[in-house]
Amino acid sequence: MTLKKFIGPALAGLAAALLGFTASAHHSTAMFEWGKEKQLEGVIDKFQWTQPHAFIWLKVPGKNGKEQQFGLEGMSPSWLGRHHWNSRSLQVGQKVTIDYYPLRDGRPGGFFVRVKTADGKLLEGLPGGPGRGPPPPSAATAK
Amino acid sequence: MKYSHVPATLVAAAVAAAMLAGCNNAANSSATDAAAGAGVNPYAELVKWPDWSGVWEPARFAGRPSTDSGPPAPPKLTPEYAAKYAAFQEKNRKTPGLNFVTNVANCVPPGLPSSMNQPYPFEFLYTPGRVTILIETYSMVRRIYLDGQVNPEETDASYQGTSIGHWDGDTLVVETTNILPETSPMQGIVGHSDQFKVTERIRLEDPDTLAIETTVQDPAVFLEPYTTTSRYARHKDWHIYEYVCAQNNHDFVDEHGNAGFSLERKPGE
Numbered sequence: 001m002t003l004k005k006f007i008g009p010a011l012a013g014l015a016a017a018l019l020g021f022t023a024s025a026h027h028s029t030a031m032f033e034w035g036k037e038k039q040l041e042g043v044i045d046k047f048q049w050t051q052p053h054a055f056i057w058l059k060v061p062g063k064n065g066k067e068q069q070f071g072l073e074g075m076s077p078s079w080l081g082r083h084h085w086n087s088r089s090l091q092v093g094q095k096v097t098i099d100y101y102p103l104r105d106g107r108p109g110g111f112f113v114r115v116k117t118a119d120g121k122l123l124e125g126l127p128g129g130p131g132r133g134p135p136p137p138s139a140a141t142a143k
Numbered sequence: 144m145k146y147s148h149v150p151a152t153l154v155a156a157a158v159a160a161a162m163l164a165g166c167n168n169a170a171n172s173s174a175t176d177a178a179a180g181a182g183v184n185p186y187a188e189l190v191k192w193p194d195w196s197g198v199w200e201p202a203r204f205a206g207r208p209s210t211d212s213g214p215p216a217p218p219k220l221t222p223e224y225a226a227k228y229a230a231f232q233e234k235n236r237k238t239p240g241l242n243f244v245t246n247v248a249n250c251v252p253p254g255l256p257s258s259m260n261q262p263y264p265f266e267f268l269y270t271p272g273r274v275t276i277l278i279e280t281y282s283m284v285r286r287i288y289l290d291g292q293v294n295p296e297e298t299d300a301s302y303q304g305t306s307i308g309h310w311d312g313d314t315l316v317v318e319t320t321n322i323l324p325e326t327s328p329m330q331g332i333v334g335h336s337d338q339f340k341v342t343e344r345i346r347l348e349d350p351d352t353l354a355i356e357t358t359v360q361d362p363a364v365f366l367e368p369y370t371t372t373s374r375y376a377r378h379k380d381w382h383i384y385e386y387v388c389a390q391n392n393h394d395f396v397d398e399h400g401n402a403g404f405s406l407e408r409k410p411g412e
Contacts, residue, residue, distance in 0.1 A: 028244045028394075028402035046412060050391035051384075052250070057408065071406045073393055078263040078279055078384050109406045127204070 032101040032111045040070060044094045049087035052076050056090065056112055058098065071109040072100055074125045089123055090115065185271035192269055193313040193346075198383060199353050199375035200264040218369035221362075224332055231331045234400075245333055246325075248396040250388035252281040254302040254326025255319055256341050256357050260373055266383055274308060274315060279383045287317050295320050302326060304341070314346040328364050336363035351377040 042060035054074040062068050074080065077087075090096065095118040102110040115123045220228055247253050253261070261280035268275040272290025277283075286293075287308040295305040304322035308315055319341040328335040339361040348354040353375040360368040393405045 028248065028396075030238050030244075030402045031404040048391055048412070051386045052388045052390075052392055052394075055391060055393065057412070069408075071393070071408065073404070076263070076386075078386060081384060082381070103404060107406055109404070 029101075029111070031104055033104055034101050034111075036101060037099045037113060038102050038110070040098045040100060042070065042096065042098070044090050044092055044096060045069065046092065047087075047090040049077055051078070054080055054085075056098070056115075058096070060108075068108055072098065072112040073110070074112045079127070080125070083124070083127075085123060090117075094118070188271060189269045192310070195267045195269075195347070195353065197377045197379040198264045198266050198381040200378055200381075201260065201262065202352070202374035202376050204262055218329065218359075219366040220332075221364060221366060224364045227333075228331050235331075244396045244400050244402050245327060246396060248394050248402065250281075250392050252283055252302055252388075254322050255285070255304050255306075256343075256359060257327050257330075258283050258285070258303060259343075259355060259357070263386070264375075264378065264381060264383065277383060279386050281388055282386050287315070300324070300337070311344075314344050317341075317343040317345065319343070328359055328361060329369070332364065335361045338362055339364070348374065353377070 040058060040060055042058040044056065045059045046055075046057040048055040048057075053076050056070075056072040056074065058070040058072060060068045060070055077085075080089075097116045099113040100110040101113060112125050114125050117123075245251075245253070247257075252258065258278055258281075259265075259276075261278060263279040265276050265278040268277065272288065272292060274287040274289065276285040276287070278285070283303065285303045285306060287306040289308050289310070293305060293307070295307060298305040298321050300321045300323045302323055304319040306317050306319040308317040310316075320339070321337075322335075322339050322341065324335055324337060324339070325333070326335070327333050328339055339359070342358045342360075344356040346354055354372055355375070356370060356372045358368050358370040359365065393407075395403045395405065397403055
């Protein structure tokens with residue numbers, strides 16, 4: 001089951017279309033395939049509650065038993081902290097499913113969109129998720 | 144001291160006369176200083192200023208319209224800067240997801256006016272003769288002098304420039320010069336001359352909406368002054384977070400203006 005069931009695909013698409021800039025408080029999103037979600041299942045190796053972005057290091061089991069490390073950037077604590085996240089939202093060793101926008105160059109990393117924990121908790125990582133409406137169209141013109 | 148020979152009563156009389164004359168900001172300053180010496184609390188003037196308490200979030204992030212009727216009309220640019228802007232637009236068109244890539248990705252803070260259009264909120268502090276704006280993103284500080292304490296002719300260029308303000312009723316009018324020329328005068332353009340000037344009119348539009356009308360001018364960049372309005376939503380129960388960009392920045396822009404992303408994990412992380 002994909003996590004998209006938790007929010008309407010239309011809303012997800014709208015958010016993706018509008019929010020390229022939002023993640024980019026201080027940089028471009030050109031290095032990510034913004035709006036093209038992929039999914040990872042793995043174990044939290046480190047959750048960094050840091051500026052300018054929160055960061056998840058995820059251990060993902062590979063095909064031949066070899067573990068791969070993914071580095072996933074997210075929004076900043078400035079946004080996440082005001083939208084149901086805090087520094088204890090994810091714990092080392094926790095099993096999670098993460099939707100993310102992958103890096104264009106194929107390296108194991110990207111931008112995390114939402115995280116679902118094994119006990120069913122859903123953490124939205126971008127504006128437009130439940131509890132927060134999509135931003136107005138004028139957002140598309142912002143930095 | 145220069146005026147030590149002047150009787151204190153004479154100084155007080157002169158100050159009183161200046162106050163009665165409806166003096167300008169510079170005179171107000173000396174009046175404030177003298178009043179403090181005479182036992183009048185200089186903070187008393189602050190109760191006359193409008194209530195801008197709380198934390199102000201850019202309206203577009205609070206889910207509210209941020210402009211009157213969609214994006215503002217584009218500015219009229221000089222040929223040199225029109226070419227720069229066209230080059231950015233073309234690059235933006237060719238590169239999916241490309242935003243305006245500047246040195247800010249490397250944690251160099253933006254200058255004014257970009258600093259007032261960051262995604263995270265700011266707050267105001269009132270002290271005698273000064274309004275201070277604390278901006279969460281990049282932990283930037285703007286000091287707006289209302290008391291003549293700082294002369295822009297004598298300051299050096301800085302990211303937020305030198306801001307001189309005065310109250311026009313409940314509107315704070317701020318004129319800022321001496322902004323570093325490598326900063327961005329508007330989205331899509333980097334660089335301006337030392338003639339760059341930003342004029343802001345800051346006021347409450349309704350009890351919980353702040354409107355800032357911003358006019359930028361620079362004969363090197365703009366053919367005529369360019370005015371936009373940004374709006375901000377008040378959050379009385381928020382507080383400002385610490386924001387140290389160098390804490391864990393994996394993003395960068397290279398010398399060619401291309402965006403990059405580092406997957407390096409520091410030892411021990």
